Amino acid sequence: xxxxxxxxxxxxxxxxxxxxxxxxxxxxxxxxxxxxxxxxxxxxxxxxxxxxxxxxxxxxxxxxxxxxxxxxxxxxxxxxxxxxxxxxxxxxxxxxxxxxxxxxxxxxxxxxxxxxxxxxxxxxxxxxxxxxxxxxxxxxxxxxxxxxxxxxxxxxxxxxxxxxxxxxxxxxxxxxxxxxxxxxxxxxxxxxxxxxxxxxxxxxxxxxxxxxxxxxxxxxxxxxxxxxxxxxxxxxxxxxxxxxxxxxxxxxxxxxxxxxxxxxxxxxxxxxxxxxxxxxxxxxxxxxxxxxxxxxxxxxxxxxxxxxxxxxxxxxxxxxxxxxxxxxxxxxxxxxxxxxxxxxxxxxxxxxxxxxxxxxxxxxxxxxxxxxxx
Numbered sequence: 178x179x180x181x182x183x184x185x186x187x188x189x190x191x192x193x194x195x196x197x198x199x200x201x202x203x204x205x206x207x208x209x210x211x212x213x214x215x216x217x218x219x220x221x222x223x224x225x226x227x228x229x230x231x232x233x234x235x236x237x238x239x240x241x242x243x244x245x246x247x248x249x250x251x252x253x254x255x256x257x258x259x260x261x262x263x264x265x266x267x268x269x270x271x272x273x274x275x276x277x278x279x280x281x282x283x284x285x286x287x288x289x290x291x292x293x294x295x296x297x298x299x300x301x302x303x304x305x306x307x308x309x310x311x312x313x314x315x316x317x318x319x320x321x322x323x324x325x326x327x328x329x330x331x332x333x334x335x336x337x338x339x340x341x342x343x344x345x346x347x348x349x350x351x352x353x354x355x356x357x358x359x360x361x362x363x364x365x366x367x368x369x370x371x372x373x374x375x376x377x378x379x380x381x382x383x384x385x386x387x388x389x390x391x392x393x394x395x396x397x398x399x400x401x402x403x404x405x406x407x408x409x410x411x412x413x414x415x416x417x418x419x420x421x422x423x424x425x426x427x428x429x430x431x432x433x434x435x436x437x438x439x440x441x442x443x444x445x446x447x448x449x450x451x452x453x454x455x456x457x458x459x460x461x462x463x464x465x466x467x468x469x470x471x472x473x474x475x476x477x478x479x480x481x482x483x484x485x486x487x488x489x490x491x492x493x494x495x496x497x498x499x500x501x502x503x504x505x506x507x508x509x510x511x512x513x514x515x516x517x518x519x520x521x522x523x524x525x526x527x528x529x530x531x532x533x534x535x536x537x538x539x540x541x542x543x544x545x546x547x548x549x550x551x
Contacts, residue, residue, distance in 0.1 A: 219258030223251050245298075260328070260372040263321060267379045274315035274384070278408055281319065281350055282307040282341045288323045289339070299331065305339040306503065310350040313406040314384065322380045322387070326354060326400060329373035334358035334397045338503035343407070345549075349388075350404040357397040357500045369393055396496060433547065434475060437461040438468050439483035444510055444532065448481050451539040465494040472498070479506045479546055481539070484529075506546035510535065517542070 227248065234244045285307050289296075296303055312319070330337060336357040344351040369391075381387040386405035391398060435457055437448045445461035452459045462468050464486070471477075480498075482491065487509065498505055507527045514533025528542040 215258075215261070219254055220262070223254050223258065226251050257372055260325070260376050264372070264376050264379050267376075267383050274318055276313045276315055276406075278311045279314050279316050279319050280309050281312050281352065281404070282309045284316070284319055285323055285339060285341050285352070288320065288327065292324075292327065300335055301331070302336045303339070304337070304503065305341075307339070307341040308343070310341060310343055310404075311408045312350045312404040313386070313408055314404065318380060318384045322377065322384065322402075323352070325373050325376045325380065326352070326402070329369075329371075329377060330354050330356040330398060330400060332367040333363050333393075334361075336397075336500065340503050344403055347403075347405075348407065350407040352400075352402040352404075353503070354400040355397065355499075355503060356399075359500065369398070396500065433457050433478045435459040435479045435481060435543065436468060436471055436477040437481040438463075438465065438486065439481075439510065440464065440486065441483060444483055444535070447532075447535040448510070448539060451536050452543065454536075455540040455544070457543065465490050468494065469497075476502075479508065479543060481508045481510060481543075483510050484512060506549065508539065508542050508546060 230239070230244055230247045230251070233239045234241065239247075285305070289303065289305065327337075334356040336359060338353075338355045338357075340351075340353040342351055342353075343349070377389060381389045381402070388403045388405065389401070391400045435448075435452055437445050437459060439445050439448075439461065440463045449459055449461060459481075460471060462471055468480075495505075495507075509527050509529045511529045511531050514531045516529055516531035517534055517538040518529040528546055530538045530542050
């Protein structure tokens with residue numbers, strides 16, 4: 178019993194008294210300091226490691242390949258530390274923001290140019306379609322945000338499509354990213370909720386006017402950010418004026434190529450004639466295997482598909498196509514002779530034209546879909 182009392186006395190310092198600082202201290206109140214100190218040590222330690230590796234390379238003690246083998250994991254550790262520091266600064270309100278008109282298309286392109294060498298080393302196939310949309314945002318915050326989006330997406334695949342444009346409704350600047358893995362799933366160690374995602378969410382929370390969403394599938398990931406403080410719309414066609422047969426829309430169809438997929442000879446012929454009337458060149462095939470061969474020879478601007486073959490094989494064909502292009506328009510030929518429905522603006526939305534309405538309505542539907550791609 179006496180030994181037990183002695184042990185208790187040792188576990189509580191004599192200076193500790195009820196209500197003192199020693200009793201009041203709790204890690205719950207100091208986790209920000211903990212993360213901050215950890216991040217500082219990571220970045221400082223990795224910087225020292227980089228300096229040593231550079232010196233060894235300069236002295237010929239290691240090869241360039243060995244230097245790169247050391248640098249890549251070191252850079253990843255350093256980036257983790259930097260991300261943690263940035264998250265804490267945004268969380269603590271230590272980022273003084275000065276909202277300015279920022280051309281997001283130019284900013285995204287600038288980030289891609291800065292990281293061009295890195296993306297090349299990683300073997301990333303990159304495509305982008307960036308339109309000039311101005312947003313009220315702090316330039317440094319916007320730059321950090323775009324980098325964080327790239328950092329988040331890179332581990333999920335080797336094909337990246339980036340798009341900067343104006344959302345149709347609401348009219349907000351829209352940054353979209355799709356990362357495809359070409360059937361090779363990412364490592365089980367990839368965490369979609371890691372530091373990069375936390376940084377994205379924290380910037381969206383405090384940066385002002387940024388709504389983000391994401392989706393994860395077997396094929397990769399998709400990400401969308403809407404900037405509610407958009408100040409300038411994209412120059413381009415937002416609607417199709419069909420009242421003038423010599424409109425600029427008709428003139429812009431020169432060089433457009435459409436592929437039709439249907440087992441019906443009559444549908445293929447009607448589509449060809451309707452497209453010819455508006456100056457569009459087209460080819461037709463009977464199934465998706467022939468369509469794949471045709472696409473390898475020439476990528477169409479739009480595909481017309483018979484609803485009779487819109488099944489699981491079509492879904493697989495469409496997924497394959499969307500790995501090659503960021504966004505692709507389809508028009509469906511419906512069995513309802515008189516139907517005519519314009520598509521919405523979702524990724525998988527599709528216009529519909531009835532079999533008996535091809536000559537009258539297909540041209541309008543095709544022009545509307547193509548205008549959305551501009």
